[in-house]
Amino acid sequence: MYWKNAFVHTLREVPSEAETISHKLMLRAGMIQKLSAGIYNYLPLGLRVIRKIEAIIRDEMEKCNATELLMPMVIPAELWQESGRWDYYGPELLRLTDRKNNPFLLGPTHEEVIVDVVRKSVRSYRDLPLCLFQIQTKFRDEVRPRYGLMRGREFIMKDAYSFHADQESLEEMYWAMYKAYAAIFGRCGLEFRAVEADSGTIGGSVTHEFHVLADSGEDTIAFCDSCDYAANVEKAAARQPLPAALPADASMPQEVATPGRTSIEDVASFLAVNPRDTVKMLIYEVDSEYYVAVCVRGDLVVNEVKLRTVLDAKAVTIPSDEIVRDKLKLAVGSMGPRNFPAGTVREVIADLSVRAMGKSVCGANRDGYHLTNVYPVRDLTFKRFEDVAVVVEGDPCPRCDGGRLKMRKGIEVGQVFKLGEKYSKPMSLTFLNDQDSPSLMTMGCYGIGVGRTAAAAVEQHHDDDGIIWPAAIAPYSVALLCLDTGSEEVYRLSKSIHDALEKNGIDVLLDDRTERPGVKFKDADLIGCPFRITVGLRGVKEGVVEFKRRHEKSLEKISKDSCAETILKIIGRQS
RNA sequence: CGGGGUGUAGCGCAGGCCGGUAGCGCACUUGGUUUGGGACCAAGGUGUCGUAGGUUCGAAUCCUAUCACCCCGACCA
Known part of the structure; x- marks a missing residue:
């Protein structure tokens, strides 16, 4: 071509x-x-x-x-x-x-x-x-x-x-x-x-x-x-941890004031605990029909796809704070699973991670207050535990012993x-x-x-100069650059290489434009054919053409007389 | 659908606040000089300023509406 x-x-x-x-x-x-x-x-x-x-x-x-x-x-x-x-x-x-x-x-x-x-x-x-x-x-x-x-x-x-x-x-x-x-x-x-x-x-x-x-x-x-x-x-x-055991010396939940702290991050730092030791509670609207409350360990994220599957629902969305506060009468930013006033939501679903938690912090269901010394195994009354959290790097593999997720x-x-x-x-x-x-x-x-x-x-195969097509799907296998279209000898040689490659079933794109060499090199790199053959006056005088792979820096000089055969051999070997 | 932004030459953009001959770079055409990694000089062509309406002597510029496109989010075999 x-x-x-x-x-x-x-x-x-x-x-x-x-x-x-x-x-x-x-x-x-x-x-x-x-x-x-x-x-x-x-x-x-x-x-x-x-x-x-x-x-x-x-x-x-x-x-x-x-x-x-x-x-x-x-x-x-x-x-x-x-x-x-x-x-x-x-x-x-x-x-x-x-x-x-x-x-x-x-x-x-x-x-x-x-x-x-x-x-x-x-x-x-x-x-x-x-x-x-x-x-x-x-x-x-x-x-x-x-x-x-x-x-x-x-x-x-x-x-x-x-x-x-x-x-x-x-x-x-x-x-x-x-x-x-x-x-x-x-x-x-x-x-x-x-x-x-x-x-x-x-x-x-x-x-x-x-x-x-x-x-x-x-x-x-x-x-x-x-x-x-x-x-x-x-x-x-992820492989789910076993439910935590209740320590013998576990003290009872205690309500503490957490003025203005409504996010896990703020509450955790205010109470000087790790977010891992807090329980996060979110309200979801399900299929625009009803609401559920979902608990996960504070540092985890609810997986809405899993939640949808668990609820056999088409859509789950987080309603606005106004709806949660005014319609559901819940304390936005201070919701928690202990003594949760569940009247306005259909059910409470807790992620399996919550069951494995020890001494925790959760919302007190009262604006500006949270509970400390909550032990989910002891203090949380709801029954439904499901896997509804997004896995994180390093979680244990659900299939094998000792494997970690990446x-x-x-x-x-x-x-x-x-x-x-x-x-x-x-x-x-x-x-x-x-x-x-x-x-x-x-x-x-x-x-x-x-x-x-x-x-x-x-996305997977490119560099700063352009595309680097895998050989099997490149638009052409070879970009053949004729640098000096004005030279009868260079042009004729380019054409003969082109014809020889085509005859042997190699896709080749002959750049026969009267452009400067730089333009042709740039375009060849951009288009990303896996192989490049350069035919120029300089090389022809020495009796060679150049062969280069798109993904490599180095050049090979090939005798101009046998270049078609040599190149066929190289390309045949690779593709 | 929510939030933000942009529509001016084929492409990338300036101009807009402060209304008065529509610009720049690249690309393109012609001539010359160049010639191995996006050359240089000279000359040239290129636009319903997204669309419709309004204000005005006069609108790319101000106002209103509308359409298209882009980004973030929500959404997605």
């Missing part, structure tokens, strides 16, 4: 909208271009990266006996009404009507459609198991799209759906997909981690997310430093789900089993954010 034909337009300055590295670099490298908030044009260079990722995905999907199809992006509302998601899904779902005023939606995911596809065709257990996938543009009207391809409204996703006669078959496919995902991200040259996760609104029970490790990630993952336990922090559990930031690029009968039931996806009786299919679904994978690769 010749640069002049490749539609590569790099930017020297960063458009002001970009914040994250991948967003900035992909814009500057001329890979993407914004059309609207969270909606991007994929320019030729960016599209090549997308296509390479897609090719790897297709290859691995086919190894799992998954077959590709393509479903429409515009979906009749009817199907979603059938599954119940038409009402359940919030404003993230873009709804539209056609000229006859019939309701449609832009697909944010395709469970309903695939179920419809399969139920129209599959009747017998003999057709199962079955796995179908597509690579399609999705639309989710995100509240706040940001970070370029990382969190767009329109985005390309690979989604696969599997159908099974029984749980064992689903299990088998689930782990086959799990392995395929590991292979895909490995082949893309990414450092990633598969983690246990919360299954969220899509439903189902067991799920793993695949995260590319990068400091800029939006998710936090916790993993054990000695075994292979890893989980999204939303889900991560934290990293991750970018979620893929997820595998066991859906079970969540869609097959409301949509009557049945088959005849070998007993000749109708039975519900059980399903799995498996997604990969293709654009997000590209962005994650940039």
